[in-house]
Amino acid sequence: MKIIIIGGVAGGATAATRLRRLDEHAEIILLERSGYVSYANCGLPYYIGGIIENKQDLTLNTPESFSTRFGIDVRVHQEAIDIDREHKIVTIRETETDRVYREKYDKLILSPGARPVQPPLPGIDSHNLFTLRTVEDALAIRQFIETRKPKSAIMAGGGFIGLEVAENLRHAGLDVTIVDLADQVMTPFDADMAALIQAQLKKNGIHLKLKSSIAGFEETETGIRVLRKDEASLEADMALLAIGVRPDTKLAEKAGLQLGLKGAIVVDDTMKTSDPSIYAVGDAVVIRNAVTNQEALIALAGPANKEGHIAADNICGLEAHAQGSLGSSVVKIFDMTAASTGLSEKAAAAAGIDFDRVVLSPLSHAGYYPGAQSMFMKVVYERQSLRLLGAQIVGYEGVDKRIDVIATAIKAGLKADALADLDLAYAPPYSSAKDPVNMAGYIIRNVSGGLMKQFHWNEVQDLPAAAFKLDTRTEAEYAAGHIDGFKNIPLDELRERLEEIPAGQPVYVMCQSGLRSYIACRILMQNGYDAYNLSGGYSFYSAVMQERMPASSALPCGMEIK
């Protein structure tokens, strides 16, 4: 059997090595357009900033070592330019010599990946404007930084790569401005969770220009000018474009393979394309969102690796099926960690799902053990069935742990309230006897069981005028910052001061994190009140509002991010 693989990074490299392990005698040719295979794609931003010091650390596998170990014919600087499906022939151009030649195949695997979107803007080909996809791109950017010593950079795009590169440019000492068309960074996150990320970016000296549309680029003497629609242009010594990626499927299209969503390659759950001799994997294929069962594009290394494995198995006669993806992801933002899995609120809404959600701010580990840090966690679930839909967590220590636990629970089909019953490992340096994930489950059980009714940060400004608004924190906490219109009755005095709360009107209750106000709600409900708890508490409300609302807004009380 002769197998040609086009694309030698995540999906392609995984497929190649799995193929070899399954079939020692197959002829395997791995074609890669760049000069590197099986390199540390996700490490490229960290090479730019020097956190990964040496180029060698990015490219542990050389084409030669990869070839030697696996008996694979690795060919770098080779671009597949045509597929003759009828005769099963790939036409290949050696990019350094322009030599063109042909190879027959029995099976073909396409792993072309995705290219950074480069809109047809004026000046898009400017010097001093970079994109980041390959090792060569990273080398060029780092060389630019080392030789030209830029003092400032504009990062067009506030997604994963944008944020990772922005952090690394800061690390390299540059003044960094992120420009994004959306009104938030990190679109897999809801705007409220993204607000926490935005605050962290600003805290670390990164400027944010959101809802800002780039109209073009102009080279300047010292760098580049970024033109914006209806806004002043920005200048910097360099700019990077990371406004998204697009499946790199020109070859597949030319070959007449069936394409789908956004031009990505359509595959079945064995990763087979519309041609039974051709498989495709990675960022270039249409996959299934494991929660909605809808088609999706997910450009992540984890799914790409799994897909390469699945394609190889099926080619070699083993049974293996793609199961859809949750799009679980995590990103480091300086000392902060932000992670998500499954559906956000907006994704659930877009899918037409009747969802509910809880927000909490548990500590990463037992509060009495040094170093505990609070995180904000949002869990989204289907209201009636309690099907777990997704989660977002922003914090410091232990964020990645909790997102992986919830991703596992979603994958396994656990109900949202079953998070309360998970038997997680506890010792004071690692967690609490009730882990944050357990706490989310308990809150969901209380909400779905009718023990607690909620209201949310974005509803605070529109509460009924006649409603009673109650802040159950201590006097000192209240004095340090509160929401206008909320009256302070500390929880521990509530039972004695119930007569201060008028009957017949709903009561909206808040505290710092949502726990004391929950206890207050229980007291009120059992005394005949219709009480609602502020989800996430004042800490979430104030953190989100400080970022979402301009200064001198409806927040007169000197709110501070916790």
Added chain:
Amino acid sequence: MKIIIIGGVAGGATAATRLRRLDEHAEIILLERSGYVSYANCGLPYYIGGIIENKQDLTLNTPESFSTRFGIDVRVHQEAIDIDREHKIVTIRETETDRVYREKYDKLILSPGARPVQPPLPGIDSHNLFTLRTVEDALAIRQFIETRKPKSAIMAGGGFIGLEVAENLRHAGLDVTIVDLADQVMTPFDADMAALIQAQLKKNGIHLKLKSSIAGFEETETGIRVLRKDEASLEADMALLAIGVRPDTKLAEKAGLQLGLKGAIVVDDTMKTSDPSIYAVGDAVVIRNAVTNQEALIALAGPANKEGHIAADNICGLEAHAQGSLGSSVVKIFDMTAASTGLSEKAAAAAGIDFDRVVLSPLSHAGYYPGAQSMFMKVVYERQSLRLLGAQIVGYEGVDKRIDVIATAIKAGLKADALADLDLAYAPPYSSAKDPVNMAGYIIRNVSGGLMKQFHWNEVQDLPAAAFKLDTRTEAEYAAGHIDGFKNIPLDELRERLEEIPAGQPVYVMCQSGLRSYIACRILMQNGYDAYNLSGGYSFYSAVMQERMPASSALPCGMEIK
């Protein structure tokens, strides 16, 4: 409704607050023998070592604050001494005054916990010999350390508490010796994984005396002498006894409640005892092992908290059922973390389950990103059904994350090989595109699918004499330490040197971690050899053997713990 709760820590305190939230109008009396309620039980070892500096940090809830917030009648220094089940009356002794009085109840919750085992040895009541259960115990030990300034301590018992206290005594500057009857520390772990923990203890200056039986204690002028059966006695300035705990069920026994395993209280899955008006929770009750479905005692804070919640729900008419426990646990040992969930190999064997297991040593995060550390991970599963049974992990960063993911997978009923398909969050600082848990799943899939056969560290010395033993590491690695009888053919030369391996005999293959030798096994199997891969590789073998075998053993080649 009037509810009396006996025992005010984990289970009892959780039940009390949940009861109040569910029933604002119930009369709730919480009786606690010690002077503290709802305190940080699991933090006590860290208070001894001064990592938790202040007593206040252990006792965030005072009896008064707890009482105020929840409207609960909290009574400390009160010991329940009798239960008149017929008339539903508890007789209570106020320990500071010896006043005895009675309280009627409608429902009673027992949360007496477990006491440190104190065998009837000579000198068991010696001064300078401590146990650790209550805040008072911790205060006494810390005061002893601060005023008497002991230089040495003997820790009788190498379980969770023993190790946590030993680390903290080291932290306080003492010379510490752990004495244990077993041939390993930490019995929830298999001996091989425990060996890694033992090496860590020794590396941090703790002396280990295993298979050592304590015969008694004698006070000395400066401290205490620990007498041992058939061995020299040991002397130190102080000693601690932490050789296990026993359910504290004297009161339940006196009341005629049904007791079971090791004298613990028998409850149904609503936490109800044999008396329908009496519930019991926490360390004192018989629970179900969620994997074997067998009865078990598990003295952990997580299950105790869940049980308190369940008891309260059922008393208030909500439906809630205990689901058994995996006994998930984690312990910090200096900079190391050791964690387990579900069944160990020996527990699976004891339960009569036909199990298999894989051992791997993945990195905590992408190797090219600074700071990655390897961990040893063992996953145990039922051989035919691939039912996940348990896991043990010993390492540094990210151990707690992976054990929680696997605990969630077990709880949800995922098959062992489905770990490969989990959609976990990846970025270089947090994981690899194939997370360690994914890797375990892939290995299990390969083993169960017949792509790879394994042999284990404890079989190395008994391999058939005629078998070919192959070390596929580099020459440099081989020269730095190898197992006698294993011939070195580096993986990358294997295809060319196959003729050096005789046909007709099994081939036992090893490398450092098990990955290269797996690739070698695949090459060999497809060339007609019957090949076996050393599970966990040389790194696991050498780490275990160095600890398990005395010096000058069958390991002549200067093995070193990785």
